[in-house]
Amino acid sequence: MYAERLARLWAVENSLCFGRLDNADQTSLYIGRIGMADDDQRRLLIDWRAPVAQPFYRATPAVPMGVTRRRHLQTKGRTVIGVDDDLLDLDNLTDEAAATLNGEAALLASVGARRTGRMRDIVATIQAEQDRIIRSDLNGVLVVQGGPGTGKTVVALHRAAYLLYTHREKLARRGVLILGPNLTFLRYIEQVLPSLGETDVLLSTVAELYPGITATRRDRPEVAALKGGERMAQVVARAVRERQRVPRKPIDIKLDRYTLRLDGRTLDAARNRASRARRTHNEARAVFVRHLLNALARQAAKQLGKGMIDDDELADLREDLRTEQPVKAALNRLWPYTTPQQLLIGLFTSRERLDYAAADLDPAERELLLREPPRKGENWWTESDVALLDEAAELLGDIDPAVLRAGAWMAEEEQAAARNAAQEEDQAHLAYAKEVLELTGLSDIMDAEKFAARHLGDEFYLTTAERAAGDRTWAFGHVIVDEAQELSPMDWRMVMRRCPSRSMTIVGDLAQTASPAGARSWGRVLDPYVAGRWRAESLTMNYRTPTELMAVAAAVLPLVGPGLTAPDSVRETGVRPWAASPVEALVPLVKTEAAEGGRLAVIVPESLAGELGEAVTSGVPGAVAGPGPAALDAPAAVLTVADAKGLEFDTVIVVEPALILRESPRGPSDLYVALTRATQRLGVVHTTPLPGELPGLEWERIT
Numbered sequence: 109m110y111a112e113r114l115a116r117l118w119a120v121e122n123s124l125c126f127g128r129l130d131n132a133d134q135t136s137l138y139i140g141r142i143g144m145a146d147d148d149q150r151r152l153l154i155d156w157r158a159p160v161a162q163p164f165y166r167a168t169p170a171v172p173m174g175v176t177r178r179r180h181l182q183t184k185g186r187t188v189i190g191v192d193d194d195l196l197d198l199d200n201l202t203d204e205a206a207a208t209l210n211g212e213a214a215l216l217a218s219v220g221a222r223r224t225g226r227m228r229d230i231v232a233t234i235q236a237e238q239d240r241i242i243r244s245d246l247n248g249v250l251v252v253q254g255g256p257g258t259g260k261t262v263v264a265l266h267r268a269a270y271l272l273y274t275h276r277e278k279l280a281r282r283g284v285l286i287l288g289p290n291l292t293f294l295r296y297i298e299q300v301l302p303s304l305g306e307t308d309v310l311l312s313t314v315a316e317l318y319p320g321i322t323a324t325r326r327d328r329p330e331v332a333a334l335k336g337g338e339r340m341a342q343v344v345a346r347a348v349r350e351r352q353r354v355p356r357k358p359i360d361i362k363l364d365r366y367t368l369r370l371d372g373r374t375l376d377a378a379r380n381r382a383s384r385a386r387r388t389h390n391e392a393r394a395v396f397v398r399h400l401l402n403a404l405a406r407q408a409a410k411q412l413g414k415g416m417i418d419d420d421e422l423a424d425l426r427e428d429l430r431t432e433q434p435v436k437a438a439l440n441r442l443w444p445y446t447t448p449q450q451l452l453i454g455l456f457t458s459r460e461r462l463d464y465a466a467a468d469l470d471p472a473e474r475e476l477l478l479r480e481p482p483r484k485g486e487n488w489w490t491e492s493d494v495a496l497l498d499e500a501a502e503l504l505g506d507i508d509p510a511v512l513r514a515g516a517w518m519a520e521e522e523q524a525a526a527r528n529a530a531q532e533e534d535q536a537h538l539a540y541a542k543e544v545l546e547l548t549g550l551s552d553i554m555d556a557e558k559f560a561a562r563h564l565g566d567e568f569y570l571t572t573a574e575r576a577a578g579d580r581t582w583a584f585g586h587v588i589v590d591e592a593q594e595l596s597p598m599d600w601r602m603v604m605r606r607c608p609s610r611s612m613t614i615v616g617d618l619a620q621t622a623s624p625a626g627a628r629s630w631g632r633v634l635d636p637y638v639a640g641r642w643r644a645e646s647l648t649m650n651y652r653t654p655t656e657l658m659a660v661a662a663a664v665l666p667l668v669g670p671g672l673t674a675p676d677s678v679r680e681t682g683v684r685p686w687a688a689s690p691v692e693a694l695v696p697l698v699k700t701e702a703a704e705g706g707r708l709a710v711i712v713p714e715s716l717a718g719e720l721g722e723a724v725t726s727g728v729p730g731a732v733a734g735p736g737p738a739a740l741d742a743p744a745a746v747l748t749v750a751d752a753k754g755l756e757f758d759t760v761i762v763v764e765p766a767l768i769l770r771e772s773p774r775g776p777s778d779l780y781v782a783l784t785r786a787t788q789r790l791g792v793v794h795t796t797p798l799p800g801e802l803p804g805l806e807w808e809r810i811t
C-alpha cells in the first residue's frame with residue numbers, strides 16, 4: 109500500500125502545483141495534480157478535478173465565476189521559474205496590469221514546446237471546451253468528434269482521471285479500460301495518467317483484448333473489410349452449429365459384447381434437447397451426452413436380454429457405457445468440446461466448413477477467408493480475428509479448466525478426478541503455507557490463505573486492471589475508445605460486451621478513418637446498441653499543427669469527403685512547408701531536418717516502407733524504421749501512416765503523397781492523417797506529381 113502511494117506521489121512530483129486562483133473575496137486557492145493538506149488538515153493544494161478547481165479552466169472575463177486572477181505557475185523541480193496571469197475581473201484592472209495582460213501565454217508556450225516522444229498531460233492549460241467534455245457525466249455514451257490535433261486523446265485521458273477521482277469507489281472496483289489503435293500509441297500515452305496520479309487503468313489495443321492472444325498480423329484490406337463486417341456474427345454462429353451437426357448415416361458403436369446403434373432420430377432428439385437448453389455449446393454438451401447415454405443404456409439393456417429395467421439399473425448401465433472408449437470417441441465426434449481457437453482454425457482452413465457456415469457469403473468471399481493451417485510456433489492470428497475469437501467464445505462458453513488442464517476432452521468422471529486433483533494441490537499449498545507461517549512465528553500476523561495465494565502469484569495481489577486484463581468476461585465501469593473510427597462492427601460487438609453498463613467515451617474523427625471496415629457515421633456504429641441515447645460533443649481548435657501546415661492538410665480534405673472542414677489552428681509559426689523532388693533526395697533532407705533537433709518522422713507509402721526504411725536507417729545516425737517504442741525515442745523514424753496514427757512529431761516528412769493516396773481505398777484519409785502529424789515543420793518529398801490541390805500551395809521549393 110505504501111509502495112503504491114509512494115509511486116503515485118513520485119509520479120505527480122513534476123509541476124505538482126501549477127495554478128493559483130485569486131477570488132473576489134480575497135481568498136486564494138492553489139491548484140495541483142492532486143489534493144494535499146498539512147498536518148492540521150488545512151488545504152494546501154486543490155486537486156484539479158475537484159469542483160472548486162473548475163473556474164481555473166472555465167472562468168473568462170465575461171463570466172469570471174468569482175475569480176479576479178488566474179495564475180499559471182511554471183516550475184522546475186521545486187522552484188518557480190515563471191508566472192503567467194489572466195486578469196478576469198476587468199473592473200479592477202489597473203492600467204499597468206492591462207498592459208501586461210497575456211492570457212494565452214501558458215497555452216502557447218505549451219503547444220509550441222518541443223516534443224519529447226511521449227504525450228504530456230495538459231492539466232495546466234485545459235481549455236474551456238475541453239473541460240466541459242472532461243467533466244461530462246459518467247453515465248451513457250459520449251461521442252467526441254474532432255479534427256486532428258484538437259486534443260481528443262489528451263482530453264479522453266484527462267476524462268479518465270477525472271472520472272476515477274469523482275467516482276472513485278465505483279470505478280476502482282470495476283476498472284476503466286482505454287483502447288488505443290496500436291502498441292506504439294499506447295507507449296506514447298502511457299505516462300499521462302500516472303502523471304495525474306492515476307495508475308490503475310487498463311490500456312489496451314483491440315488486438316490484445318482477447319486474453320492469451322496478441323494478434324500482430326494485419327489482413328489485406330478486402331479480407332479485413334469482410335472479417336470486420338456484421339455478417340461474420342452469423343458465420344461464427346453457424347460454425348458453432350456445424351460442430352453439432354448430426355451425420356445422416358447411423359453410427360454403430362462396437363463394444364465387446366454387442367454393437368449399439370445411434371440412428372438419426374435419436375441423434376436429432378438429443379441435439380434438439382441440448383439446443384433447447386439455451387446454454388453455450390460447451391455447457392450444452394452435458395445435456396446432449398446425458399440424453400444419448402440414456403438412449404444407449406436402454407438399447408444395451410435390450411441387447412442383454414433384460415426386459416424392463418428400473419432406474420438404478422439404467423443408471424449403472426449408463427455409467428458403464430460412459431467409460432467405454434468407443435462410446436467416448438463417438439460422443440466427442442458428435443458434440444466436441446471446442447475452443448474459439450479450434451473453431452476458427454477449423455473454419456478458415458476447410459472449404460467444406462466454410463461452405464456450410466458462410467453459406468450466405470459469395471463464393472469469392474469465402475475464398476478470401478480460406479487460409480493455410482498454422483505452422484508450428486506461428487502467430488497465426490490477425491487483428492481482425494480477435495473480435496471473431498471473442499464472438500466464438502461467447503457462443504462456445506467455457507470449458508471446465510480442469511478439462512483443459514488435463515489436455516483432453518474427457519468423460520465426466522475423469523473431469524471430476526481432475527478437479528479433485530486440482531483441489532488436492534491447492535490444499536497441499538495451503539498446508540505448506542501454514543507450516544511456513546508457524547515455523548517463522550508469523551501466523552498471528554498473516555493469514556495462511558493469503559500467504560499461499562501470494563506465493564502462487566494468485567489474483568489476490570493483482571490490481572483491478574491486471575485482473576481485468578486476464579478475464580474476457582470482465583465488465584468495466586467505464587470504457588474509453590480512442591481513434592474509435594477505426595473499429596469494425598465486429599470490434600464494436602466485442603467492446604460493447606466489455607461494458608454492459610454502456611458508460612463510455614468514444615473519441616475519433618470520421619475524416620481520418622483508414623480501416624476498410626471502419627466507421628463512416630457515429631449513428632451507424634452506435635444505434636444498434638444505444639439508439640438515440642448517445643450524446644455528441646465536438647472539439648474545434650487544433651493545438652498541434654500550425655496554420656501554415658494545416659493549409660496543406662486542408663487542401664486534401666475535399667478528397668476525403670464533401671463538406672468536411674479542418675479545425676482552426678491556435679498558432680502560426682511563420683514557417684512554410686517545403687517540397688522537394690525526386691525521392692532520391694530523401695536521405696540528405698532527413699539529415700538536414702534532423703540536425704534541427706527534436707523528433708522527426710518520415711511517413712512513407714506502405715509499398716516503399718522496406719526500401720526507404722533501409723535507406724534512411726543506413727544514411728541517418730540513430731534513425732529507426734517501423735513502429736515500436738524506439739520510434740518514439742529516435743531522432744528520426746520511418747513509419748507508415750498506420751504506424752503514425754495518433755502520434756505527433758516536431759518535424760514530419762511525407763514521401764510520395766500521390767502513392768499514399770492511391771495505395772488504399774481510404775487513401776485520402778491516410779494522406780490527411782500523415783499531413784497533420786507535425787507540430788513545427790512539414791516537408792514533402794516526391795517523384796510522382798503532387799496530388800489534388802497540393803501543387804497550388806505556397807511551398808518553399810528545395811532543389
Ligand SMILES: Nc1ncnc2c1ncn2[C@@H]1O[C@H](COP(=O)(O)OP(=O)(O)OP(=O)(O)O)[C@@H](O)[C@H]1O
Pocket residue numbers: 215218219228229230233234235238254255256257258259260261262263617620651652753754755756784
Ligand atoms: N489544452 C491544451 N493545452 C496544451 N496542449 C494541448 C491542449 N489540448 C491539446 N494539446 C496538445 O495538442 C496535441 C494534440 O492532442 P491530441 O493528440 O490529443 O489530439 P487528437 O485530437 O487526438 O489528434 P489526432 O486525431 O490527430 O490523433 C497534443 O500534443 C496535446 O498535448
